[in-house]
Amino acid sequence: MGLKRFTSKAFTLIELMLVVAIIGLLSAIALPKFANLVIKAKEAALKGKLGALRSAISIYYADNEGRFPILAQTSNWSNLTTGARYLDAPLRASIPTYPAHVEDIGFWSNPGTDWLFNGDNKAWLYISGTGKMVVNCLHTDSGGITWSLW
8 A cells, every 4th residue: 555645725824824914914004095984974974964055045045035044043943944845954063073063053143243263163154144154164174175165
């Protein structure tokens, strides 16, 4: 009888360590890109909400013979939400990645008052009667654009 050679069908320790190192390297490259996508998704959601509010104000303006909604208090959304004609509910928003901007329904101001960047942590501001709405933040988004310019 001849000698039989023993052949192993298993991976060696060096092969396994090499595969683990490659997977670790690939995940170290990919994870920061995925983390940035979450921030971009939150920013896009906020911009979508603000766009919906601007659209609701514009449609209200067109439906009411050139008058913007007069909203004197933060809690007064009845001009835009009655019957869900313009909005289903008050817009709740916060600036992503900046915890100082708490989630809130915004700030309504009367014309002529000091309304922009008044130290309030409201996410966005609206001047009643003029239709002007602006994001109340001087930080930049992930694309480098200042929120207040959006």
